[in-house]
Amino acid sequence: MTTAPAAGLTARATSDAPAVRPVRPLPSLLALSIERTRIELRQYSRERDAVVFIFAYPIIMLAIFATVFGQDGATVGPEPGIPFGQYFLPGMVATGVLLSSFQNVAMSIAIARDEGALKRLRATPLPPAAYFLGKVGSVLISSFAQMGLLLVVARLVFGIDLPTTADRWLTFAWVLLLGTATGAVCGVAFSSVPRSGKSASAVVTPIVLVLQFISGVFFMFSSLPSWMQQVASLFPLKWMAQGMRSVFLPDTALAMEPAGSWEHGMTAAVLGAYLLVGLVLGVRTFRWRRRDDG
Amino acid sequence: MTTQTSAGPAIRVRDLHKHYGPKRAVDGIDLTVERGEIFAVLGPNGAGKTTTIEILEGFRVRDGGDVSVLGVDPHRADAHWRSRIGVVLQSVDDQAELTVGEVVRHFARYYPDPRDPDEVIDAVGLRDKERTRSRQLSGGQRRRLDVALGMIGRPELLFLDEPTTGFDPEARHAFWELILDLRDQGTTILLTTHYLDEAERLADRCAVIVDGRVVALDAPASLGDRASRHAVVRWTEEGVARQVTTATPTSVVSHLAARWSGEVPDLQVLRPTLEDVYLSLIGERSLATDEDTTQGAPAGHDPALLDAAALDLNAAPGLGAPDLKGSLR
Numbered sequence: 001m002t003t004a005p006a007a008g009l010t011a012r013a014t015s016d017a018p019a020v021r022p023v024r025p026l027p028s029l030l031a032l033s034i035e036r037t038r039i040e041l042r043q044y045s046r047e048r049d050a051v052v053f054i055f056a057y058p059i060i061m062l063a064i065f066a067t068v069f070g071q072d073g074a075t076v077g078p079e080p081g082i083p084f085g086q087y088f089l090p091g092m093v094a095t096g097v098l099l100s101s102f103q104n105v106a107m108s109i110a111i112a113r114d115e116g117a118l119k120r121l122r123a124t125p126l127p128p129a130a131y132f133l134g135k136v137g138s139v140l141i142s143s144f145a146q147m148g149l150l151l152v153v154a155r156l157v158f159g160i161d162l163p164t165t166a167d168r169w170l171t172f173a174w175v176l177l178l179g180t181a182t183g184a185v186c187g188v189a190f191s192s193v194p195r196s197g198k199s200a201s202a203v204v205t206p207i208v209l210v211l212q213f214i215s216g217v218f219f220m221f222s223s224l225p226s227w228m229q230q231v232a233s234l235f236p237l238k239w240m241a242q243g244m245r246s247v248f249l250p251d252t253a254l255a256m257e258p259a260g261s262w263e264h265g266m267t268a269a270v271l272g273a274y275l276l277v278g279l280v281l282g283v284r285t286f287r288w289r290r291r292d293d294g
Numbered sequence: 295m296t297t298q299t300s301a302g303p304a305i306r307v308r309d310l311h312k313h314y315g316p317k318r319a320v321d322g323i324d325l326t327v328e329r330g331e332i333f334a335v336l337g338p339n340g341a342g343k344t345t346t347i348e349i350l351e352g353f354r355v356r357d358g359g360d361v362s363v364l365g366v367d368p369h370r371a372d373a374h375w376r377s378r379i380g381v382v383l384q385s386v387d388d389q390a391e392l393t394v395g396e397v398v399r400h401f402a403r404y405y406p407d408p409r410d411p412d413e414v415i416d417a418v419g420l421r422d423k424e425r426t427r428s429r430q431l432s433g434g435q436r437r438r439l440d441v442a443l444g445m446i447g448r449p450e451l452l453f454l455d456e457p458t459t460g461f462d463p464e465a466r467h468a469f470w471e472l473i474l475d476l477r478d479q480g481t482t483i484l485l486t487t488h489y490l491d492e493a494e495r496l497a498d499r500c501a502v503i504v505d506g507r508v509v510a511l512d513a514p515a516s517l518g519d520r521a522s523r524h525a526v527v528r529w530t531e532e533g534v535a536r537q538v539t540t541a542t543p544t545s546v547v548s549h550l551a552a553r554w555s556g557e558v559p560d561l562q563v564l565r566p567t568l569e570d571v572y573l574s575l576i577g578e579r580s581l582a583t584d585e586d587t588t589q590g591a592p593a594g595h596d597p598a599l600l601d602a603a604a605l606d607l608n609a610a611p612g613l614g615a616p617d618l619k620g621s622l623r
Contacts, residue, residue, distance in 0.1 A: 023374070026377060026406050027403060032403070035403050039392070043392060046391035046392075116387065117386070122353070123353075123379070123383070124376055125376040125377040125447070
């Protein structure tokens with residue numbers, strides 16, 4: 001017999017006496033969540049198409065909108081007006097959050113389920129909570145990185161004025177945090193809807209696109225028909241975009257808000273409600289295996 | 295630090311039932327897998343092998359019967375129990391963008407007492423692929439990575455579901471050595487396979503499952519009364535291939551030796567392979583070795599020479615490569 005490649009495996013002292021095996025403590029939930037966050041970020045950063053579509057999308061869209069509509073210093077609203085780039089920045093921030101949380105999580109879990117990755121994880125001692133916390137952790141980090149890059153590009157390339165007061169940045173922080181968490185949780189819940197990993201993109205992308213059109217990301221929200229505004233009010237993206245407008249637009253822009261107010265309380269309530277419903281649905285409907293796998 | 299005894303068998307299954315609608319996928323299976331043995335589960339596709347194993351792994355809920363895996367009902371198993379088993383599933387194609395080294399080290403962190411990742415990478419023969427992304431591995435290399443992830447947690451019990459599908463012969467032999475080495479270290483291994491030579495090489499005992507039931511359970515050498523089955527003696531006479539089936543091959547050979555008073559041309563004595571026995575067990579083909587009936591070919595057989603009847607086993611699978619198996623044992 002030829003040399004076995006397994007010859008290097010060291011046996012433990014315990015395997016000489018297999019009747020007694022010491023029970024060592026399992027790794028902690030915190031350590032495993034951090035490890036999952038790390039590995040998720042590493043995988044994500046290597047999927048070049050996903051990074052381009054999700055990470056660069058808001059930047060590319062901002063560049064197109066600011067360039068096309070903002071030609072010759074065109075502005076939005078009554079004099080002195082708001083530069084086009086600045087007006088659309090909040091929408092791009094909100095859509096970026098939606099993409100890197102909801103779309104990213106829904107598609108990556110649907111694909112992982114289809115590939116058998118979830119089933120493999122289920123057979124290990126990894127607690128499900130560590131898997132979900134790793135998803136949330138990686139989404140938070142990538143979302144913040146994406147926003148940082150978007151704002152730097154907005155400031156340096158398109159000369160958009162960023163807020164200077166602490167209360168506006170505080171609003172930015174809580175809308176971003178709550179919006180990302182809500183999107184991630186809803187992504188987990190929605191991941192069971194596509195029948196396969198291949199169809200995930202076809203199911204998730206149209207929803208995201210439609211929400212973008214009716215929620216004031218690509219158009220001025222006030223210019224949409226009122227029925228469309230009402231439909232959009234049922235979904236989180238409209239509230240994220242509105243919350244971000246309260247961060248990046250001057251108070252004169254309140255005149256263009258249908259509600260005449262930034263409605264921060266309502267924004268928190270709607271996002272919070274989606275967070276809770278998404279959490280309950282996600283926990284109840286989550287599947288580790290494909291549908292056709294019994 | 296507490297200790298736990300691992301008395302009792304690794305797996306005990308009593309009267310296991312599982313049905314999907316009207317189909318009885320598992321219809322009363324009894325199995326006991328002892329600690330430290332390699333136990334192979336054989337059977338045609340759809341016989342209930344994977345369903346049974348997935349119940350043992352805790353993936354599926356049974357409809358009836360008692361199951362104990364490492365002393366625990368897998369349906370109520372916790373993370374600690376999962377740290378004591380290793381699972382190599384069929385057809386997983388995940389973690390595509392991570393390198394071999396990254397995936398193995400990542401999975402090691404899930405376990406309380408993992409093996410050294412470098413040792414595991416060496417053991418499965420992926421050292422030179424350590425920095426290669428999973429996506430770029432060949433099918434056999436992928437499978438070896440699966441096995442690395444199954445054994446990284448130092449499991450007491452390792453499930454291998456068709457582990458060597460897509461391996462080239464060299465990789466398969468290396469893999470067999472790895473599995474035998476794990477067994478020698480005390481790991482209990484439950485294996486399903488479609489390769490009968492693999493079961494013969496690895497398994498201490500094997501069970502054949504057909505239509506959700508165990509139809510045979512024994513050591514590979516004894517399965518289905520294999521040891522008492524007749525042998526086939528082959529030789530060439532006047533340019534014609536001749537063969538007979540007999541319960542007394544030694545006497546046949548001595549007859550032949552007397553007739554030639556020297557070397558008998560192309561003399562071979564063939565025992566039924568595990569594959570022959572298996573095929574007759576699953577009923578896809580009733581082998582002539584069971585029946586001792588005379589068949590038409592080959593022509594030229596002299597019935598007066600021997601009391602055993604001749605038959606043509608040319609079509610029987612497994613007889614084509616007896617030398618390879620002989621050299622492996």
